[in-house]
Amino acid sequence: MPLSFSFWGHAWSVEWVVLWTDALLYVLIVAALLLGLYIRRHPPLLGPWSRVARSPMAMGAAVILAAYAAIGLLDSVHVRLPIAPLKGSTVHYYSPELLSVFDLIAGPLRTHTEYSYSAPFATRLYTQETVRLPGGQTRREYPRLKYGGAGLKSAADLGRDVRARVARALAEAGAAWLAAAAALTWGLARRHRCSVPQMARRCLRGDTEVPWRTIGLTFGVVLALGWSAIALCTHYHILGTDEVGRDVFYLSLKSIRTGLVIGTVTTLVMLPFALALGISAGYFRGWVDDVVQYVYTTLNSIPGVLLIAASVLILQSYMDRNAGLYDTVAARADMRLLFLCLILGITSWTGLCRLLRGETLKLCEADYIQAAKAFGVSHGRIITRHVLPNVMHIVLISVVLDFSSLVLAEAVLSYVGVGVDPSMISWGNMINSARLEMARQPVVWWPLASAFVFMFALVLSANLFADVVRDAFDPRTKGRGGER
Amino acid sequence: MSQDPLLEVEHLTTIVHADGGKVHAVDDVSFSIGRNETFALVGESGCGKSLTALSLMRLLPDAAEIRSGSVRVDGEDWLSMPELRLRDRRGGTVGMIFQEPMTSLNPVMTVGRQIGEALVRHTDLRGKAMRERTLDLLAQVGIADRQRRYGDYPFQLSGGQKQRVMIAMALAARPQILIADEPTTALDVTIQAQILELMRGLQRDQRMSVLLITHDLAVVSEMAHQVAVMYAGHLVERAPRDAFFAHPAHPYSQKLFAALPGRSRRARRFSVIKGAVPPLNGRFTGCRFAGRCESAAPICTQTAPPWTRLEEGHQVRCHFAHEIQARWGKGEAGVPVTGEKATDHPTQASARPQPSELLTVSDLKVHFPIYKGFLKRAQGYVKAVDGVSFQIQSGRTLALVGESGCGKTTVGKAILRLIRATSGEVRFQGTSILRLPEARLRPLRTDLQIIFQDPYASLDPRMTVGSIVEEGIAALRSELGRSQRAQAVERILDQVGLPPASEGRYPHEFSGGQRQRVAIARALAVAPRLIVCDEPTSALDVSVQAQILNLLKKLQDDLGLAYLFITHNLAVVASLAHEVAVMYLGRIVEAGSAEEVLDSPRHPYTQSLLASAPVIERVRTARSPSAQGEMPSAIEPPPGCHFAPRCAHAMPVCRERYPGVTPLHADHSVRCHLWPAASSSPNPA
Incomplete structure (x- = not known):
């Protein structure tokens, strides 16, 4: 259950709540950092990663992934705000609503809710309402929005106002980009011991080991888009309501965390199964191999969606009967997300397990493992010292490749209705509600389009990155320098 | 040399783009091949000989590019020819066969269709005529039962037969030149002899020219008319065969000869070429061999030596060519046997304690079950090792010799319990080890160690050399602390001749020979009494092989190690072994002291092994016939003596029962019906 401790400010205090998926994400980050440090100190492991770092495509994709990750992480630190204490009471009560740091930053976005549908950049609702006129008559009209374009005198000013705001945002973004680029160039120049203009010229020509030009360009584009969106979103619903x-x-941004959790925590669940069972099947053979093979062939022959649907429905009815277990709606939704990850993990380890079994079978014939056996080295040591490091590239490649398919799986499952909790904001739920939106007349297209664009950008950059990682770790391409 | 050369290569330069910059893999290579002659290009791995052949064919990998030079085949310039026309010439004018017959044939096409493909591309033959021609070709390359083989898939053929099919494909369009890139390196010695004989016959009958690329001087000696020696991307010597073998002129060529193991070098240290081939990514100012040459003078590092002409057709790139030539007259032998005299003669064991029995193997059997059918019941057994007995005494070397698939590696692994033996007994210093529980076996593991064949596969690529060597100490000598272990590792690395800084480096930073030293260090680390050496030098170049053999000998002298030396290479056996056991299809057919077995072999198989091994002869002589056919399958061995189907002396009794052991002397025994146990008088063979 959530750990909680309080920060005492002079005027306000919040309760920090760690949800289960938050905790797992933190664990993942720490693990990734430790792994990074370990790799830095081991040149043979560093080799493929430096090939990744030299690829413009991978680094461009990495910038976009980093932007997504930043939003997802901000959305994974949860707090409960205090409610103003009753007069004379010293006990602090906290709101039942769980907010993330991202929610606090994006405060206006969260609170600016309209009555119903409105199109992107609209100043009026998308649906007609019956408005009571001062004279007592009623009229059907498209009412003005409460927040979207509220500052405008007339709808005719819309274009001019948007242009002015975008221009200002771009100027600011440009300045910020230049500052960042200058700092980077200065840093690089110090590292390479050359003058700053020299370094700048090298970066512009693309004559650097790490493709700084591509990184800079992608960062610039992300910055320009982001800055403009921030400048506009407080005054308009830039993607509608x-x-x-x-x-x-706001919904699209909130969905990022759901996607990231599904894509990463599932991996965390799946890895122990795949590693332990796959390697022991390949290493010990005999009856261990038979049992593991039996389990994964059986599991594989049950349709995955069926298994997931059954598990989710059981879980759902359990949670409905024991509603008192969760003190907030968010905690309950989070529990369901975690279980979805667990179930997805349990159904998806078979592929990697099979790969690892095969690779271990091959490795065990390798002379260095035979030599270790001739020394009487224990099985545990052989597995951890010889087998595990030598199958790690397969694990890595499949984890990176699986990420995007898991993000997509969430969308499909939520669409079918067995995915995340309906109260949880996710691309899958957005697409699910689009079922009705696409069927009405006139069509409401923007929620579906937004979910699609955000998901597409994430999955595409993850796939591009995964592609380069796979090439870099592929032993057949080892000899070749970079890509052509 | 012929007046009108068929293939002329002039100043060919090929570079390879690699991570570390440009590598001049082939640098200013010129040679010509006359009609109807065999031209051998000799060199160690990485010297650029295969890239030379690929450059001729314009079949280079993407990363390589021909920088300059010209290639003229039959008067046509190949380097400026459009790709479309060149495609007709490849396979048409010039045929090519590769080293690895296992991977050069398409596994899902029948033999007939693969040869037919070449015929369709280069001839007008179709339908029945094409089939006739294909069968003709199969007959030419000596494939028995060709009607059936026509419809067979490559997996139904043995290695030798595959290489024959490859040759048939190369011959399909009646090429004028055949390029053979290490055509027999992957084959067993008896099969190699057959393939070489076939190629010699074809070259003579079809009046072809052959460009033979090889690392094996003995193969050159048997095949070539002209010889060129390549070193570090450069030709260093060109000569007619007889002149070359009479007087190799370049110091590198001389060293290559001196490094060859052979019977004449028994008990001597091999002369080794110190150092390694220089990296090819820089430019050379002087002679490329200067850094490793014993007679290098200042001039050698300053200017590159020009070609010096010694006699008709014999040219060499050395500043001191004439001085070397002057020495020829002074009674110095042509093929120099310049190995230094060993300081400690291994046969002079008088100084050491009486050798005691170390390892006794009796009636060892390893059978692998073949599972078939729905319920996966064992339907039969591969009798990989079928009743093998031998003894090894401390400080001595027993060589287990045989062709691939005879079960010799299985014997080694079964002794170390890396493979479960089916039955039999292995006693190490009196302790029977086959049934010992793992916990009681562990103390014995320090005494028994193994060195593997392929130094690239036997070291974990993700561990530093230091931790590889330390692994055994950590597992078996747990009483040692961390610093003691580090000291031990340092001492052992020094003992095997590795630089002290190698501890923190990874295997991929080392050359093949150095890696094999690491593997030896790993085995030595636990202070064993017996090391099973499983073909420890067969993946290495001749000069490196000599270094490793010297090291093994030195370690034996210093530490009193015993070796079970598993090999297919008789030349290595001769130089290292005290006792020899010859294995054929899971059984030892002849055993005895090295001198006895190698000098007066009694079993027909041993005789044919010795006859098949190519040897360097100054003058070509007629050879005794080697074994016909190939080794049968161990699943269904032939009834009676396993060797009978290939034996020239087979009698009816040979096909009925397996011969018993006939002791000939105290230290020589044989299993053959030619030597019946009752009569001790040798049967004339």
Whole structure:
């Protein structure tokens, strides 16, 4: 259950709540950092990664992934705000609503809810309402939005106002980009011991080991888009609003965390199964191999969606009967997300397990493992010292490749109705509600389009990155320098 | 040399783009091949000989590029020819066969169709005529039962037969030149003899020219008319065969000869070439061999030596060519046997304690079950090792010799319990080890160690050399602390001749020979009494092989190690072994002291092994016939003596029962019906 401790500010205090998926994400980050440090100190492991770092495509994709990760992480630090204490009471009560740091930053986005659908950059609702005129008559009209374009005198000013804001945002973004680029160039120049203009010229020509030019360009594009969106989103619903008037831009950003959790925590669940069972099947053979093979062939022959649907439905009815276990709606939704990850993990380890079994079978014939056996080295040591490091590239490649398919799986499962909790904001739920939106007349297209664009950008950059990682770790391409 | 050369290569330069910059893999290579002659290009691995052949064919990998030079085949310039026309010439004018017959044939096409493909590309033959021609070709390359083989898939053929099919494909369009890139390196010695004989016959009958690329001087001696020696991307010597073998002129060529193991070098240290081939990514100012040459003078590092002409057709790139030539007259032998005299003669064991029995193997059997059918019941057994007995005494070397698939490696692994033996007994210093529980076996593991064949596969690529060597100490000598272990590792690395800084480095930073030293260090680390050496030099170049053999000998002298030396290479056996056991299809057919077995072999198989091994002869002589056919399968061995189907002396009794052991002397025994146990008088063979 959530750990909680409080920060005492002079005027306000919040309760920090660690949800289960938050905790797992933190663990993952720490593990990734430790792994990074370990790799830095082991040249043979560093080799393929430096090939990744030299690839412009991978580094461009990495910038976009980093932007997603930053939003997802900000969205994974949860707090409960205090409610103003009753007069004379010293006990602090906290709101039942769980907010993330991202929610606090994006405060206006969260609170600017309209009555119902409105199109991107609209100043009026998308649906007609019956408005009571001062004279007592009623009229059907498209009412003005409460927040979207509220500062405008007339709808005609919209274009001019948007242009002015974008221009200002781009100028600011440009300045910020230049500052960042200058700092980077200065840092690089110090490292390579050359003058700053020299370094700048090398970067511009693309004559650097790490493709700084591509990184800079991608960063610039992300910065320009992001800055403009931030400048506009407080005054307009840049991607429209949904049925209950929530800002679609906000929903799309909130969905990032759900996608990241599904893509990464599932891996964390799956890895121990795949590693332990795959390697022991390949190493010990005999009855161990038979049992493991039996389990994964059986598991594989049950349709995955069926298994997931059954598990989710059981879990759902359990949670409905024991509603008192969770003190907030968010905690309950989070529990369901965690179980979804668990179930996805349990159904998806078979592929990697099979790969690892095969690779271990091959490795065990290798002379260096025979030599270790001739020394009487224990099985545990052989597995951890010889087998595990030599199958790690397969694990890595499959984890990176699986990420994008898991993000997509979430969307499909939520669409079918067995995915994350309906109260949880996710691309899958957005797409699920688009079922009705696409069927109505006139069509409401923007929630679906937004979910699609955000998901597409994440999955595409993850796939591009994974592609380069796979090439870099592929022993057949080892001899070749970089890509051509 | 013929007046009108068929293939002329002039100043060919090929570079390879690699991580570390440009590598001049082939640098200013010129030679010509006359009609109807065999031209051998000799060199160690990495010297650029295969790239030379690929450059001729314009079949270079993406990373390589021909920088300059010209290649003229039959008067046509190949380097400027459009790709479309060149495609007709490849396979048409010039045929090519590769080293690895296992991977050069398409596994899902029948033999007939693969040869037919070449015929369709280069001839007008179709349908029945094409089939006739294919069968003709199969007959030419000596494939028995060709009607059936026509429809067979490559997996139904043995290695030798595959290489024959490859040759048939190369011959399909009646090429004028055949390029053979290490055509027999992957084959067993008896099969190698057959393939070489076939190639010699074809070259003579079809009046072809052959460009033979090889690392094996003995193969050159048997095949070539002209010889060129390549070193570090450069030709260093060109000569007619007889002149070359009479007087190799370049110091590198001389060293290559001196490094060859052979019977004449028994008990001597091999002369080794110190150092390694220089990296090819820089430019050379002087002679490329200067850094490793014993007679290098200042001039050698300053200017590159020009070609010096010694006699008709014999040219050499050395500043001191004439001085070397002057020495020829002074009674110095042509093929120099310049190995230094060993300081400690291994046969002079008088100084050491009486050798005691170390390892006794009796009636060892290893059978692998073959599972078939729905319920996976064992339907039969591969009798990989079928009743093998021998003894090894401390400080001595027993060589286990045989062709691939005879079960010799299985014997080694079964002794170390890396493979479960089916039955039999292995006693190490009186302790029977086959049934010992793992916990009681562990103390014995310090005494028994193994060195593997392939130094690239036997070291974990993700561990530093230091931790590789330390692993055994950590596992078996747990009483040692961390610093003691580090000291031990340092001492052992020094003992095997590795630089002290190698501890923190990874295997991929080392050359093949150095890696094999690491593997030896790993085995030595636990202070064993017996080391099973499983073909420890067969993946190495001749000069490196000599270094490793010297090291093994030195370690034996210093530490009193015993070796079980598993090999297919008789020349290595002769130089290292005290006792020899010859294995054929899971059984030892002849055993005895090295002198006895190698000098007066009694079993027909041993005789044919010795006859098949190519040897360097100054003058070509007629050879005794080697074994016909190939080794049968161990699943269904032939009834009676396993060797009978290939034996020239087979009698009816040979096909009925397996011969018993006939002791000939105290230290020589044989299993052959030619030597019946009752009569001790030798049967004339």
